[in-house]
Amino acid sequence: MSLSLLRIGASALIATQRAVETAGHNVANATTDGYTRQRVNTTTAPPTPGTPGLDGGGERGGGVVVVSVDRLRDGLADLAFRAQAGAAGSWAAQAQVLDQAQQVLGPFGAGLPAAVSEFWAAWDQLSLAPADIASRQAVLDAGTTVAQWLRDASASLGRLAADSASRLAEGAVEVTRLAAEVASLNQDIATAVSGGQAPNDLLDRRDALVDQIATLTGATVRESDLGMVDVYVGGIALVRGHRSETVQASATALTVAGTPLPSGGRLGAYSGLVTTTLPSLAADLDALATGLRDTVNAAHAAGVDLDGATGNAFFAGATAATISLAPGLTPRDVAASAGGSAYDGNHALVMARLRAVPATGGQPFGDAVNALLGRLGGLAADAASRAGAATATVEHARLSRAAANGVSVNDEMVDLVRFQRAYEAAARVVTAADEMLDRIVNGLGLVGR
Amino acid sequence: MRVTDASFAMIARRGLEQSLGRVQDYQARLASGRRIDRVSDAPGDAVRALRLRAEEADLAAYDRSASDALAWLGTADTALQSTSQVLRRVRDLALAGGNGALDPAAREALATEVDALRDELLALANTTYLGRPVFGGFGTAAVGQVAGAWAYAGDAGQVLRQVSADATVRVDVDGRAAFGFAPGDTNMLALLDTIAADLRAGATTALGADVAALDARLDAVGGALGEVGVRTARVEATRERGLARTADARDVRTTLEDADLADTVLRLSQAQAGYEAALATAARANLPSLAQFLR
Numbered sequence: 001m002s003l004s005l006l007r008i009g010a011s012a013l014i015a016t017q018r019a020v021e022t023a024g025h026n027v028a029n030a031t032t033d034g035y036t037r038q039r040v041n042t043t044t045a046p047p048t049p050g051t052p053g054l055d056g057g058g059e060r061g062g063g064v065v066v067v068s069v070d071r072l073r074d075g076l077a078d079l080a081f082r083a084q085a086g087a088a089g090s091w092a093a094q095a096q097v098l099d100q101a102q103q104v105l106g107p108f109g110a111g112l113p114a115a116v117s118e119f120w121a122a123w124d125q126l127s128l129a130p131a132d133i134a135s136r137q138a139v140l141d142a143g144t145t146v147a148q149w150l151r152d153a154s155a156s157l158g159r160l161a162a163d164s165a166s167r168l169a170e171g172a173v174e175v176t177r178l179a180a181e182v183a184s185l186n187q188d189i190a191t192a193v194s195g196g197q198a199p200n201d202l203l204d205r206r207d208a209l210v211d212q213i214a215t216l217t218g219a220t221v222r223e224s225d226l227g228m229v230d231v232y233v234g235g236i237a238l239v240r241g242h243r244s245e246t247v248q249a250s251a252t253a254l255t256v257a258g259t260p261l262p263s264g265g266r267l268g269a270y271s272g273l274v275t276t277t278l279p280s281l282a283a284d285l286d287a288l289a290t291g292l293r294d295t296v297n298a299a300h301a302a303g304v305d306l307d308g309a310t311g312n313a314f315f316a317g318a319t320a321a322t323i324s325l326a327p328g329l330t331p332r333d334v335a336a337s338a339g340g341s342a343y344d345g346n347h348a349l350v351m352a353r354l355r356a357v358p359a360t361g362g363q364p365f366g367d368a369v370n371a372l373l374g375r376l377g378g379l380a381a382d383a384a385s386r387a388g389a390a391t392a393t394v395e396h397a398r399l400s401r402a403a404a405n406g407v408s409v410n411d412e413m414v415d416l417v418r419f420q421r422a423y424e425a426a427a428r429v430v431t432a433a434d435e436m437l438d439r440i441v442n443g444l445g446l447v448g449r
Numbered sequence: 450m451r452v453t454d455a456s457f458a459m460i461a462r463r464g465l466e467q468s469l470g471r472v473q474d475y476q477a478r479l480a481s482g483r484r485i486d487r488v489s490d491a492p493g494d495a496v497r498a499l500r501l502r503a504e505e506a507d508l509a510a511y512d513r514s515a516s517d518a519l520a521w522l523g524t525a526d527t528a529l530q531s532t533s534q535v536l537r538r539v540r541d542l543a544l545a546g547g548n549g550a551l552d553p554a555a556r557e558a559l560a561t562e563v564d565a566l567r568d569e570l571l572a573l574a575n576t577t578y579l580g581r582p583v584f585g586g587f588g589t590a591a592v593g594q595v596a597g598a599w600a601y602a603g604d605a606g607q608v609l610r611q612v613s614a615d616a617t618v619r620v621d622v623d624g625r626a627a628f629g630f631a632p633g634d635t636n637m638l639a640l641l642d643t644i645a646a647d648l649r650a651g652a653t654t655a656l657g658a659d660v661a662a663l664d665a666r667l668d669a670v671g672g673a674l675g676e677v678g679v680r681t682a683r684v685e686a687t688r689e690r691g692l693a694r695t696a697d698a699r700d701v702r703t704t705l706e707d708a709d710l711a712d713t714v715l716r717l718s719q720a721q722a723g724y725e726a727a728l729a730t731a732a733r734a735n736l737p738s739l740a741q742f743l744r
Contacts, residue, residue, distance in 0.1 A: 030454050099489065108487050109706070113499050117506035124510040124611060128517050129579070341587035341606055349611050355507065356614065366503050374496040377488025384489060399459055406453030413739035 004048070004060065005433040011063035012426030015042050018066050019419040023412045030407040034208040037407045038200055041067045071200040074404035078207065078221075081397040085211065086218025088394040089266035091387035097160055097273050098383045101281060102376040104156040105149065105369070112149040113373070116366045118142045123352035126336050130345030131306065136331035139348075143296075143314065147323045150289050154282065154320040161278045164270040165251060171216055171267040172249035175238070178213050182206055182231060183244035190226040190242070203227070213238065217254070218264020234262030277379070282320070284372050289320035291360030291368065299354055303335030303347030310335065461731045468724040475717035484708040494705045501702040508695045511613050515688040518610040521620035522681045525583045528576040529627065529674045532637075533667060535566050535573070539641060540663045542566075546648040547656040553649075560648040567641035574628055574638070581608070584624030591624040592638065599638040601630035612687045618680055627673040629666055637666045 019040040029035040045062035105112040122142040126135045185206040192199035206229070213219045213231060217238075222230045224241060231239040236256050238245055245256045252275040253260040254267055263271050293315040300314040312333050317323035338346035360368040478484060488495040545551075546559045574592040576583045585591030585603025593602035601624060608621040629636040635643075640662055647655045 099487075102488055108485060108495065109498075109502065113503060114506070117503050121506060121510040124514055127609075127611065128514065339587070339606055341604065343581060343587040344606055346607070346609050349609060349617065352510070352611060367500075370496055370499045370503070373488050373499060374492055377492040377495055380487075380489035381492050395459075395463060399456055400450065402455040402459055403451045403453055406451075406455035408451060408453045409738040409740060413743060417743060 003437070004062070006430065006437065008045075008061070008063035009426055009430035009433050011045055011065060012429065013423065015040070015064045015066050016419045016423040016426055018069070020416060020423065022069055023415045023419065026407045027409065027412045027416075030409055030412075034204050034211075035407065036071050036073045036200070036204055036207075036405045037411075038069050038071055041070045043067050068198055069200065071198065071203060072405065073203070073207070074401065077397065077401040077404045081394070081401050082211065082214035082219075082221065084390065084394040084397050085215040086265040086268075088387070088390035089215040090218065090264065090269040091383060091390045093266045093269035094273065094277075095380070095383040095387040097164060097270075098277070098376070098380040101157065101160055101278070102373070102380045104153040104160075105373055105376070112146070112153065112369055113366065115142070115145045115149050116369055119146050120352050120355040120366075123348050126334070127345035127348040127352065130336040130348060131342045133331050136306075136334045136336070139334050140325060140329065140331060143325055146292070147315065147317075147325060150285065150292075150320045150323050154285055154289075157278055157282050157285065158321070161274055161282075164274045164278070165249075168252075168254065168267055168270045168274065169249040171270070172247045172254055175213060175216055175247045175254070175267070176244075178209050178216075179231065179238045179244035179247065182209050182213070182229070182239045183242050185209070186224075186228040186239065187242040190228050193227040199227075214265065216265045216267050217261065218268055233264060236261055281372075281376065284375070285320040287360050288365070288368055288372065289317070289323045292365050293317065293323060295354055295357060295359040295365065296351070299351055299357075300335050303350065304337040304340045304344075305335045306332040306337075306342055308340055309333070457734065461734055464727045465724075465731060468720065468727045471720040472717065472724050475713055475720050478708045479710070479713050479717060482708055482710075483706055485706050491705075498702050498705045501698045501705075505695055505698050505702070507614070508691050508698070511611060512688060512691055512695070514610045515612040515684050515691065518612055518618055518620045518684045519681065519688070521578050521583065521608065521610075522677050522684065524576060524578045525620075525622045526674065526677050526681065528573050528583060529622070529670055529677065532570060532573045532628075533670050533674065535570055536637065536663060536667050536670065539563055539566055539644060540660055540667070543644050543648070543656050543660050543663065546644075547653045547660070549651075549653050551651075553651070556648050556651055560645040563641055563645040563648060567638055567645070570637060570641065574624060581621075582624075584622050584627065586621065586623070592628065592630075592636075599636050599642075601625050601628075601636075610684075612684050613691060616683070616687055618684055620680070622673050622677060627669055629669060634665075635662055640666060 019042075022038050022040045026037050042064050045065040047059035047062050050057045050060045106114075119139075119142040122135075122139045126132075126139050129135050185202055189199050189202050189206065192202065210219075210221055210229065210231060214221075217233050219231050219233045219238060222232060224230050228241050229239070230237060230241065236259060238247065238256070247261075248255050250260065253263070253271040255261065262268070296314045301311045303312075304310050305312055312329070312335050313326040314329065315323055316326040336348040336351075337344040338350070354364075355366060356364050359365040361371075363371060477486070485491055485495050485498065542559050542563055546556055551559075571592060574584055575590050582588060582591045582603060585601075586608070587606035588603030590602045592599060594600070595602075603624055607619050609617050610620050611617050625631050628638075629640070640659065644656065644659045644663075647659060
C-alpha cells in the first residue's frame with residue numbers, strides 16, 4: 001500500500017520536475033528565432049485493480065506518467081506563411097530588377113526623351129544656317145547622343161539579365177545546400193522518432209530551412225512517415241525522405257536532372273525576368289533603334305550634302321547595342337540641302353519634320369520612346385505595389401506564427417509556479433509515504449516495545 | 450490570438466519601420482521638390498509630362514525659327530520700303546526732266562542724282578541678312594553685271610522657315626519679280642540708266658514712257674511689300690500662339706511633376722508626429738511580466 005503511494009509520489013516528482021524543466025527551457029529560448037514552445041503532456045499512469053472488499057475494489061490510481069514533451073507548432077500558420085513567402089520573394093525580386101530597368105533610358109526629364117527633342121531641334125537650327133559647319137556639327141553631336149543613349153540602355157538591360165542569371169545560378173547552389181541539410185535532418189528525425197524520442201529542436205531547425213527554401217522557390221511541404229517531410233516545387237521533388245536532389249541553373253530556369261522547375265519564389269522571379277520580361281524589353285529597344293535608323297536614313301538619303309552628294313546614310317548599326325552615326329560621317333556630309341545649293345536648308349526642315357513621322361509601331365520615334373518608358377514605369381510600379389502587398393501579407397503570417405508558436409513569459413511563469421507547487425506537494429506525499437512505511441517497517445510486530 | 454514576446458517585438462519593430470519609411474518618403478519629395486522622380490512614381494502622369502516636355506522643346510525650336518523669320522522679313526521690308534522711296538524720287542526727277550524748258554546743266558544735275566540713286570538701288574537689291582542675300586534665293590548676290598548688262602545673280606531657291614508644327618513660311622523675296630528681272634520686263638537698274646541717259650539727251654517723250662515703266666516697277670515693289678507684310682503678320686500670330694501654348698504646357702507639366710509644397714510639408718509633419726508616437730509607444734511597451742511580481 002505505502003509502496004504504491006511511494007511510487008505515486010515518485011512519479012509526481014519526476015513529472016513535475018520534467019514540467020519545470022520544460023518551462024525553464026521555454027523561458028531560456030524565449031528570444032530564439034524559430035523556437036517553438038514545448039509543453040509536457042502527462043496522463044494518469046495505468047491503474048492496478050483493487051481487491052473488492054479490502055481496499056474498495058475498482059481501479060487503483062497509479063500516479064502520473066509523462067507521455068511526451070509536445071512541440072506546440074501551428075501547422076496551418078506554417079502553411080499560410082510558406083504560401084505567402086514564395087509570392088513575396090518573387091514580387092520583391094521583380095520590383096527590384098524592374099525599378100533598375102526603368103532607369104536605363106536615363107533620369108526622368110533628362111535621358112533619351114530629352115536627347116530626341118534636341119536632335120530634332122538641331123535640324124531646325126541647321127535650317128537657319130545650312131552652310132555653317134558648327135550647326136552641322138551640332139546635328140552630328142545630337143545624333144551621337146541619341147545613339148549613345150540607345151546603346152547604353154541596351155547594355156544596361158544586358159547587365160540586368162546577366163545579373164539575374166547569375167543570381168539564379170547562386171540560388172541553385174543555395175537551394176541544393178538547403179535541400180541536402182533538410183534531407184540529413186529528416187534522417188536524424190526519423191531515427192529519433194522511431195526510437196520513441198521527440199526531436200523538437202531538430203524539427204525547429206528543419207522548419208527554418210524549409211522556410212528559406214519556400215521563399216527562394218515557392219516550394220510546398222508534404223508530411224511523410226516517421227516525422228519526415230518531402231519538399232516539392234510544383235510536382236518535382238527537391239527532398240524525399242533522406243534523399244535530396246541537386247538543383248542546377250540553366251540559362252533561364254532552375255532544373256532538377258534536366259527538368260525545369262515551375263517558376264516560383266525569388267528564383268522563379270529571376271527566371272521569369274531572364275526568360276520573358278528582359279528579352280521583351282530588349283526587343284522593344286531594338287525596334288526603337290531600327291525604326292529610328294530606317295526613318296532617318298531614308299529621309300537623309302534624299303537630301304544633298306555640302307559637296308553636292310546625295311544618298312548619305314546618317315545612322316548605322318543593326319540593333320540598339322550597335323547603333324551609331326554612319327562611320328566617317330563629317331559635318332559636310334549632313335544632307336541639309338533640298339536643291340543642291342550650299343545655302344539651301346530646306347531638307348533640314350524635312351529632317352526636322354521626321355519628329356511627327358511614324359517610325360516604330362506606327363508611332364513617331366519620340367512617342368515610341370515615351371511609350372516604352374510608360375511600359376517600363378508601369379511594370380515597375382505594378383511590381384512595387386504587389387511586392388508591398390505581398391510583404392504585408394507575409395509579415396502578417398509571420399506575426400500569426402510568432403503568436404502561435406512563440407513563448408509568452410507570463411504563461412511560463414504561471415506554469416513555473418504551478419509545477420513548483422505541485423512538486424512541493426508531491427514531496428509531501430513522498431514524505432507521508434515514508435513516515436507510513438517507517439511505521440510499518442520499524443513499528444510492526446513490536447507490540448508494547 | 451496569443452500574445453508572445455516575439456509577436457510583441459515584431460509589431461513594435463514593424464510599426465517603427467513603416468512610420469520612418471513614410472517620413473523618409475515625404476522628406477525626399479520635399480528635398481527634390483518633385484513628385485515624380487521616376488516614371489513608376491505615377492506612370493500615367495509621367496508619360497503625359499514627358500509628352501509635354503517634348504512639345505515644349507519643339508515649341509522652343511519653332512520660336513527660334515520664328516524669330517529668325519521675323520528678322521529676315523523685317524530686313525526685306527525695310528529694303529523694299531527704301532527701294533520704293535528711291536523709285537518715287539527718281540519718278541519726280543524724271544517728271545521734272547520731262548519739262549522741255551530745262552537747260553543741259555540742270556538736266557545733267559538730275560542725271561547725276563539718278564546715277565547716284567541707281568547705285569543706292571543696287572545696294573538695296575543686294576541687301577543681306579547674316580551674309581545671305583534677301584532677294585537672291587540661294588545665290589551669293591541678288592543683282593550684278595553680266596557682260597555690261599544688269600542681270601539677276603541669284604537663283605530660284607526659296608528660303609523657308611518652320612514656324613509651327615504645320616506652318617512653313619517663305620522669308621526671302623523673289624528679286625526677279627520685285628525688281629523687274631522677269632523675262633519681258635525692264636529691270637529697275639537698267640531703267641534708271643535709261644532715265645539718266647534720256648535726261649542728259651533731253652528726250653522728253655522717252656522720259657514719259659520711262660515714267661510709265663517706273664510706275665510698273667513701283668507696283669511690283671508694292672506687291673512684294675504687301676506679301677512680306679502678310680507673311681510677317683502670319684509669323685507674328687503663329688509665334689504668339691506658340692508662346693501661349695508653351696506657357697500652358699509648362700503649367701500643366703509642373704502640376705504633374707512638382708510636389709505641392711504646402712501639402713507635402715503638412716504630410717511630412719503628420720508623418721513625423723506619427724513616428725514620434727510610435728517611438729514613445731515602443732519605449733512604453735517595456736511592460737513588466739509576471740516574473741517581476743513573483744517572489
